[in-house]
Amino acid sequence: MISPKYFICLLLTIFLFGIPGSEASSDSYQQIRADYQSLVKSSQQQRQRTNWEKIIKRLDRFARQNPNYAKSENIYFLKAKTWHGLAYASGATADARKARDAYLLVADRYPASSLADDSLFRSADLSEELLSDFPAAYDAYRRVVEDYPTGDMFNRAKKRLAGLPVPKDAYLISRVHGENSRIDQLRFWSGPDKTRVVLDLDNKVKYKANLLKGKNPRLYIDLWQAESGSSVSPTISVNDGLLRQIRTSRYDKERMRVVLDLFQLQDFKVFALDNPFRIVVDVIGKRLQMAKKSQPELRALPQQSDQSIAGILERHPSVNQAPLHVPQQQEDEGIKLIVVDAGHGGKDPGAVGPNRTREKDVTLKMAKYLAEQLRKELKCEVRLTRSDDRYLKLRDRTSYANKVDADLFISLHANANKNRKAYGLETYFLNLAKNNQAAEVAARENGTTLEEVSHLEAILFDLMANAKINESSRLATEVQQAMVKGLKPHYSDIKDLGVRQGPFHVLLGATMPSVLVETAFISNHREEKRLNSSTYQKRVASAIVRGVKNYAATLEQVAKR
Structure with missing residues (x-):
């Protein structure tokens, strides 16, 4: 039997110190940072590994308990600095790698943060000084110079970069993300x-x-x-x-x-x-x-399924020609399932407007409105590639549409340009670049070079996976015309930038008619404000629905001929 004195002591212990092993929910970021600063000032405390590990665990716990913390990049940057300090104290290669990985995580997850270039520089310094990984150091310094020319690390990174040998195939050096x-x-x-x-x-x-x-x-x-x-x-x-x-x-x-x-x-x-x-x-x-x-x-x-490239070619072999050919489907049973893709998400914020509006947030809201209206107007099934703030690779988006056997794929985006005055609406569909100008457009939209676009032969079978290029062109035209017509009565300066084509990677691999819709320029002050408006989002969604209905009507007309 527990004595009253023991029971009272136990209650006092819990009251004063909390339950052993429980997470301290009152631990603030400011307190953790203050304890970190105290640690780096004490050479005696730095010798004990557990002191560094306690700071790291507290930061991990704080991140879990505060997923919406306004300055979350500060949490991960401080964690990287803690691993960095431990690496110098221990001299262990494993600790240095963890520090480098942590810095690169900050740079990759928060590319628009003022800490991004600092993180890249510190990761490069670790690679050069502690890990003797000069190719990785070269790559990180190069990223600072190329991606942050106005940052405070530019001059230092440029000087360090000049002192390193250019690695063979430098552009292929792997960026370390903590996993293979x-x-x-x-x-x-x-x-x-x-x-x-x-x-x-x-x-x-x-x-x-x-x-x-x-x-x-x-x-x-x-x-x-x-x-x-x-x-x-x-x-x-x-x-x-x-x-x-x-x-x-x-x-x-x-x-x-x-x-x-x-x-x-x-x-x-x-x-x-x-x-x-x-x-x-x-x-x-x-x-x-x-x-x-x-x-x-x-x-x-x-x-894979019957919609795989191999399956398509086996069903429709070329008789007299060597060149690859994927015929159009002969029968159409109407639109039963549409996949709506909200561009970007998770660690990829997309384009960011002058007032810090993030493309990933706008496209998600718009995608939900579009899905709701498509279900109501077309009486069809609609699925979203993402319904929350999560990261998806480009190929996973169209792969999902293929897997569920969708009839249409619509990817929503917000445009951006260095010229803040640029504005307007445009719609893309996937096709080969027909001339030098089209190749330049594709290179710019994909973030690649003209030389890489010239390697289209290397991705030919990716492009040919889309057996619906003509239908995609028709869908893009209907959507673009409906957006311009639907928005002009409500807003001034609605500019029709038209329908464009090229090898855009977000559309690669789709086996159904697929389009990418640029709903406005988030880099333009006026259009950024519109993109933040639920009224504008709903009107864009309504206009796209009208475009899809017009496209569906053309399918019925073709079927009756």
């Missing part, structure tokens, strides 16, 4: 005189290709800080007369190895493309007679 990059998919295409293999990854990686000659030649590619996704088979049989099979396995703790077992080889090329990041391998040579198919064959691996 992932191989999402392996694909191949068998042409008349070469086989092309593409490795789709969720992030950039450092890689190196090597050739083993002999009776049974092998070409292998090592990828640092990478892992194989669950959908990638360890062995993929090809047997097209050039390439026997593709094998994927872990080589050591740092590297994944992709091996191409060859019949024979005359030459090979390996290069990378961005947005989304992928490594392209061309195996060049004369095929052995054992090859079963003489027509070019396009395959996506692993095999």
Whole structure:
């Protein structure tokens, strides 16, 4: 039996100190920061690892308890500084890597913050001084110079950058995010005189290709800080007369190895493309007679639904032509399911307006209004790619639309331009760049270079996955016209920027008519104010619904002919 004296002492202990092991909900950020400052001033306290780890745990706890904290980047920046201090105190490489990862997390999650360039510089300093990882240091300093030319770290980063050797394939140096990059998919295409293999990854990686000659030649590619996704088979049989099979396995703790077992080889090329990041391998040579198919064959691996590229081509083979061709679907059963995509989200805020309006917030609200009105007006099912503030990769958005067998895909965005006076509405659909001007538009919209756009052959089978380019063009036209017509009676200075086309990555891979709608320029003061208005958001949604209804009407007319 517990004595009264013991019970009273226990109550006093809980009252004064709280329950042992419980989270201290009253712990404020200011108090944690003050304790951190006290720690860095005491050389004696710095020698004890637990003092650093306590600060880190308290910051993690505060972040969990305050997910909407106004200055959340300060939490993670202080956490990175704490790991940084521990790394110097312990001299442990693992602590230095954690500090570097923490700084890069701040830079990647809060690119518009004044702490972003400081975080990049500090990560570079760690890479250079403690980790002797000069390529990673070069990459981080380069990001400061290129992305933050007006920041307070620019001059220091520029000076440090000049003192480092330029690494080979500098633009391919992996950015450390605390976890491995992932191989999402392996694909191949068998042409008349070469086989092309593409490795789709969720992030950039450092890689190196090597050739083993002999009776049974092998070409292998090592990828640092990478892992194989669950959908990638360890062995993929090809047997097209050039390439026997593709094998994927872990080589050591740092590297994944992709091996191409060859019949024979005359030459090979390996290069990378961005947005989304992928490594392209061309195996060049004369095929052995054992090859079963003489027509070019396009395959996506692993095999997916009937709407996969391979499925489309098998159902509609080209008879007399070598060039790839994906015919339009002959029958249309109407619009039953629409996927609405709210652009950006989570760690990707999208464009940010002069008054700090974030594109991701505007597009989410507008997407919900659009979904509601589409259900009401078209009596169809509507699904959102995201219904809250979460990050989605570009390819996952159209992959979801494909998975649910959507009839339409509509991606909502807010435009931006360095020229604050730029304004207006425009709608995009996916297509090849027809001329130099169109290529320039695609390069600018994708954030890539003209040279990368010129590698369109490398993503040809991505583009051909969209068997509805003509319908996408028609849908884009109806939506654009409806927006201009619907908004002009209510607002002055509604500018029709028209319908545009090009290889825009957010639309890649969709197997249904798909469009990207730029609802206004968030960089323009007047239009930023409109984007923040629920009335404007609802009117844009209503106009898009009218455009979709007009498009549906044209489908019915075509079906009756």
